Amino acid sequence: MELLKQVIRQKAVVRPGDVLKVDSFLNHQLDIGLLNEIGKEFYCRFRNKGITKILTIEASGIAIAAITAQYFGVPVVFAKKNHTKNLDGELLCAPVTSFTHGRTYDVTVEKKFLGPGENVLILDDFLAKGSALTGLCDIVEHSGASLGGIGIVIEKGFDVGGDLIRARGADLYSLVRIRSMTENAIVFDDEV
Amino acid sequence: MELLKQVIRQKAVVRPGDVLKVDSFLNHQLDIGLLNEIGKEFYCRFRNKGITKILTIEASGIAIAAITAQYFGVPVVFAKKNHTKNLDGELLCAPVTSFTHGRTYDVTVEKKFLGPGENVLILDDFLAKGSALTGLCDIVEHSGASLGGIGIVIEKGFDVGGDLIRARGADLYSLVRIRSMTENAIVFDDEV
Numbered sequence: 084m085e086l087l088k089q090v091i092r093q094k095a096v097v098r099p100g101d102v103l104k105v106d107s108f109l110n111h112q113l114d115i116g117l118l119n120e121i122g123k124e125f126y127c128r129f130r131n132k133g134i135t136k137i138l139t140i141e142a143s144g145i146a147i148a149a150i151t152a153q154y155f156g157v158p159v160v161f162a163k164k165n166h167t168k169n170l171d172g173e174l175l176c177a178p179v180t181s182f183t184h185g186r187t188y189d190v191t192v193e194k195k196f197l198g199p200g201e202n203v204l205i206l207d208d209f210l211a212k213g214s215a216l217t218g219l220c221d222i223v224e225h226s227g228a229s230l231g232g233i234g235i236v237i238e239k240g241f242d243v244g245g246d247l248i249r250a251r252g253a254d255l256y257s258l259v260r261i262r263s264m265t266e267n268a269i270v271f272d273d274e275v
Numbered sequence: 276m277e278l279l280k281q282v283i284r285q286k287a288v289v290r291p292g293d294v295l296k297v298d299s300f301l302n303h304q305l306d307i308g309l310l311n312e313i314g315k316e317f318y319c320r321f322r323n324k325g326i327t328k329i330l331t332i333e334a335s336g337i338a339i340a341a342i343t344a345q346y347f348g349v350p351v352v353f354a355k356k357n358h359t360k361n362l363d364g365e366l367l368c369a370p371v372t373s374f375t376h377g378r379t380y381d382v383t384v385e386k387k388f389l390g391p392g393e394n395v396l397i398l399d400d401f402l403a404k405g406s407a408l409t410g411l412c413d414i415v416e417h418s419g420a421s422l423g424g425i426g427i428v429i430e431k432g433f434d435v436g437g438d439l440i441r442a443r444g445a446d447l448y449s450l451v452r453i454r455s456m457t458e459n460a461i462v463f464d465d466e467v
Contacts, residue, residue: 098363112388113351115344142333142353149338150345152307159305161334165376171290184357196304 084124084258087236088271090117097264101211101239102183109236110143110208115150121258122151125206125234128256129155132231134204136160138197138223140179140190140215143208147236151206160197162190162219175225177218182211190218194226201228210235210257213244220251232256240272276316276450279428280463282309289456293403293431294375301428302335302400307342313450314343317398317426320448321347324423326396328352330389330415332371332382332407335400339428343398352389354382354411367417369410374403382410386418393420402427402449405436412443424448432464 096104108114134155139148140162148159164179165188173194180187197203205219216233223230230253238245238257248255260272288296300306326347331340332354340351356371357380365386372379389395397411408425415422422445430437430449440447452464 104363106385107388111352111355111385113341113344113353115341115348115350118341119345142337142355145334145337146341146351149305149307149310149341152305153311153342156307158307159338160303161305163303163334171296193298193303196299 084121086117086120087259090114091237091259091269095269097266097269101242101264103209103237103239103261103264103269105208105237113146118146118150121147121236122154124258125151125204125256126154129204129232129234132204132254133202134231135200135202136197136228137204137206138162138192138219139206140164140219144206147208148206151234155204160192162192162222164188164190175222177221177225179218180212180214182214190215190222192222192226197223197226197228199227201226202231203228204231205233206235208236210238210244210248210255211242213242213247216244216248220248220253230254234258237261276313278309278312279451282306283429283451283461287461289458289461293434293456295401295429295431295453295456295461297400297429305338310338310342313339313428314346316450317343317396317448318346321396321424321426324396324446325394326423327392327394328389328420329396329398330354330384330411331398332356332411336398339400340398343426347396352384354384354414356380356382367414369413369417371410372404372406374406382407382414384414384418389415389418389420391419393418394423395420396423397425398427400428402430402436402440402447403434405434405439408436408440412440412445422446426450429453 232254235257238260240260367384424446427449430452432452
């Protein structure tokens with residue numbers, strides 16, 4: 084996705100430890116015009132898949148999922164990272180290790196919001212080690228729903244997550260795939 | 276907002292301890308059509324206020340803010356509840372006590388995303404005791420930005436938050452205001 088590559092080149096910042104800061108447009112401040120273009124792109128790719136629900140994970144996935152869901156005309160469910168008083172039904176859970184926060188936690192979805200007959204599109208902002216995405220795939224599998232596809236905004240192609248998820252047989256589509264990144268240059272996959 | 280009252284009457288569930296579960300349409304599963312109507316309603320109310328940015332708080336506020344921002348044509352910033360490796364700039368912080376999670380934590384916004392010259396619309400799903408909203412108002416004040424208004428989807432009118440926020444002089448608009456609720460009946464403010 085050319086527009087996304089341009090924005091990443093202009094506004095993303097590479098930090099030591101393979102951290103790509105996209106907080107000025109994707110996961111702290113949100114560029115809503117860009118999110119609309121992202122939503123259209125996911126819709127073009129998955130429009131014929133019979134998607135009935137979009138699943139994402141709080142917090143950064145929510146805006147991407149909500150904006151994209153407008154094109155599909157389907158509801159969003161976002162997996163939660165903390166149990167709250169408000170989660171009191173039967174739960175679908177999966178452990179996720181966060182690279183950013185440096186800890187492992189359960190992500191949960193109430194069972195009544197995902198089940199047989201649903202065809203799910205999973206959306207998220209990043210794919211690196213693939214822990215969050217594996218958790219979401221496991222939740223879809225346990226729910227009895229089918230996995231219609233996975234849309235990722237930025238895949239770190241040099242990390243293990245993409246191979247891990249593709250090995251499950253999932254239809255994974257990343258809008259951009261980063262081959263390498265340094266403070267001075269971000270190289271995308273189809274440019275080398 | 277009539278549509279919202281209808282949806283709340285049909286789908287919300289009242290639990291002991293003044294908990295109103297709206298997880299089937301507002302804060303776990305998201306009814307995107309309803310969010311669009313909510314966004315239009317906030318736009319009608321605040322369109323002439325010269326809003327330049329929408330501020331909300333993760334996680335439940337994000338979808339509401341992102342969908343609404345499309346009508347205003349402005350970016351969203353969402354305050355974070357946890358410090359992460361990715362927050363490395365100068366921070367604006369405020370303490371917030373969560374009624375749902377039963378704990379106090381700092382909410383943070385990177386200073387570079389909010390400052391003088393901005394006119395901010397704060398959006399959130401619930402107003403009850405007003406702690407999260409007070410934190411967001413404090414952050415706007417500390418940033419040097421002006422507060423253009425506050426939009427709330429559901430105000431618990433029987434709790435203290437509304438009075439607390441209105442006493443600050445803020446232009447607070449709640450789409451629905453609940454006067455009382457029991458397992459059998461939810462009474463809205465303009466129906467008594």
